[in-house]
Amino acid sequence: MSTSATHGLGSPAAITRHAILLITGALILIPFVWMVSLSIKPPGEIFHASFSFWPKQFYGIENYTKALTEAPLPRYMLNGVFVCTMIVAAQVLVCAPAAYALAKLEFPGKNLLFAMVLIALILPHEVLSLPLFILGYQIGVLNTYAALVFPYVVSPFGIFLFRQFFKTIPDDVIHAARLDGLSELAIVWRIMVPMALPAIIAFGIFSVVGHWNSLFWPLIAVRDQNLMPPPLGIMAFKNEEAGNDYGPLMAASTIVVAPLIIAFLSAQRWFVEGLTGGAVK
């Protein structure tokens, strides 16, 4: 749409474009802005309704201290980091070899295996939660870190995505590696995965964002506060202590949301690719 009407900052069309996008952008940002604003206000100012973003009396230190000490918020964050790391590591470990077999090897049952991957891709995880809960109970891992990780150690989406990417790597590369005496497993880890690093990173972001933000399964899998990932932890904080103590509650919310927002703003392209790449394919 490169016509004269839309060129240049000064044209009416360009001004309208900026005006509308700034307004919709501001509307989108209101919940974030209000959250941060309440997190630095004293209780008196929160309950004495006002439109101003900046408080008359800066109360941020008190609110953030309370959020970090009254609830085990640092613990929740570490749980989130630990669980997400374990999940992504397990997924890459399990999915990359399978994806290599599907992309580059011939074997009986290959089509069946790929069909299984596609079917698993369709199944919404929430539907499986009841049997997975029973399975977790049977193997005695409920209410442990393992409970948060085990349903996700294999990712059909990961296998699918890696397979697509591995297929684009020329066969000559693999021939050369075989002539050099590399085993098939060594080819996966020393040739395929390094060459498919963009896909691995995109998948890693997709997985981390999904599991950092997820509430449904943690709500079922753990009761112990020391094991809770951030979304579950902040919900517990809201229900138990903070109730109407908005300042610390908003401070806690800000702390939970901040890591992904900061990561997103510093690596926008990767995030957009990771969160939509699979959808576009």
Added chain:
Amino acid sequence: MTIASSMPERAADPTGAAVVPKMLRRQRIAEAFVAWSLAGPALVLLVTMFFLPVFAVFAIALTDWQFGATTLSFIGMANFREVLADEGFRASFANTIFYVVIVVPGTIVLGLAIALLIESGKSCRAFYRAIHFLPFMATLTAMAIAWEALLHPTIGLVNQTLAGLGLPTANWLRDENTVLPVLAIIGIWQNLGYAMVLFLAGLKSIPQDLYDAADIDGADLWFDRLRTVTLPMLGPVTMFVFIVVALKAFETFDTVQVLTQGGPGHASEMLLYTLYRESFEYLRTGYGASVAVVFLFIVVALTLIQARVMDKKVHYQ
């Protein structure tokens, strides 16, 4: 490609194992062995984490089993009859449909409008894209708490603004007439950036020639080009966004759990919340499994429609 394919004989001999030289055959077996040992862990885990659970859900739905009970008996479709006759489930189903019917068009129209606006100029594209995409990746549980503060009946920004303008206020999350539309607005807020990014990708793939051709045909106005080129070419992407957003809308859980717990009454109960509460709070296992089966059918139906649409999409590439 295969390990064996470095041998020219293989390509020349597609007729079967009987005539394959012995050495080549051994090589094929070796390749199959390697392949299965590489894919083995994934296969075992796919079966344990996906396929057995799906069968288990169907099986449990046909029994009167309750979690922890030592006995169970086969009761056929009784759970499904109970589910379908249950007022709570009916409300949950109707609410979910209502929610989806608001969220999907709302997300598509706004996402498309914003994508078109961003793409219509050159400056600040990344900036606008980032702002509008932000809610999609922010932790919804935490943002729901921020929304609750915004919607607070007395000190919330929404009611303050309305009161300041002399408009009527409401207790948004506690009023059965407003709670579902409000949740839907939060759903649109969260998903429109996702739709926007998909539309932006779709817009980029429209060849410039088509706009040039439209120019020659006299489509001078922006609106003419939109009507004759942009929108028709975005058809497949739109259909795709439609399904993906519908799936996300059907799977809404976090906002219900954090903000309303399905209330007031059943006014904001939605399928996934019903599934969670029946299965894990009331421990009505058979009933919960039946809800899961109903939910599964909806999701699979939508996904199959999507697969067909994606096949058609090929025409436009």
